[in-house]
Amino acid sequence: MKWVRSKICGITRIEDGLCAAHMGADAIGLVFYEKSPRYVGLDQARSIVQAMPAFVSIVGLFVNAQAAQIKQTFDYVGLDLIQYHGDETASFCEALALPYIRALRMQPDVDIAQVAKTYVNARGILLDSYVPGLPGGTGEVFNWSLIPSLDKPLILAGGLSSTNIAQAVAQVQPWAVDVSGGVEQAKGIKSAEKITDFMQALRANR
Template identity: 50%
Template sequence: MTMTRVKICGLTREQDIDAAVASGADSVGFVFYEPSPRAVSIEQARKLVARVPAFVTVTGLFVNPEIEFVKAVLEAVPLDLLQFHGDETAAFCASFGRRWIKAIRVRESGQIEQAFAVYSKASGLLVDAWDPDRYGGTGQSFNWQLIPEKRPLPLILAGGLSSDNVARAIENVRPWAVDVSGGVELSKGKKDATKLSEFFKEVHRVCKID
């Protein structure tokens, strides 16, 4: 099976950056959304990103942001990829001259196919669990059978993943990448090095190429 890439999201501490990178993270994510318990300030993010080595993608997560706020982050923090997790239009997502992915909260059949069409210029589509009050970080999974076989864009699976279910998720969904936050935490915003190690062990186990 092709190697599934891994993004560790919601990083807030230097030691967690180090642990995620040491475990083999392909991408690290920083949340620029104040209501989130995993939110970081621009200054915090700038310091944290300085610890990220070459070839690890730095992703900035936004939820229905003002244009000026995204620009302010980009001026101060060297982001490689933008992740929009709210109700942003495709035109808005594409307006910053950076690669971007769009997250959608899945609750019904046909929703993912529609998103593939609407956000066709994205670098990937992230599918997460639906919650009427929260944009991601719910710790809940969703019905993976709603994910279509035909995928015009790379599909990133999020929502309630942990070392307990990531192998099954990869076998069933065969996503381009998985995105985890709460499933590798001690508490919200604080990652656990052991849980990170166990998560990657499961990913590598199921993706082992014969």
């Protein structure tokens, strides 16, 4: 079975980022969307990044932010990758010319495969659950059987936890998985025990 990579998203504390890294996460996610309970300010984000060991990618999540804000945050914090999680158009993402992944919600009656193709230089497509009014972090699982064939690496998100990650990997066979609420003790506060359980369950299927 192929190696499935992992991102622990919504990190707000240094200790949570270090726990994710020590348990083998390939990336951590920092949320720069002020309406999110997992929002992190620039200085705190920078301190988290500076504490991370080598070979852990830092992903910055944005929802309909201005291009100048994204660029400033990318440089100041020291991000490796942008995650566009709002209504950003392909032309917007491409024009900014920063390495990125595009999150798409599994909205009914939307041709996800066709939309994904428009993000020409995306490093991957993240598929998340669709809940009206919420850009992400819903904690809800969507119907994995509806996932279309993509010409980009597939990153699976939406309600993942240690109890369903084995089934998710077996059924979807994604390039990577992205978890946030499934490893929390409270919104924005990770649980070392849940991170450990999640990563061990993921590794068991690698």
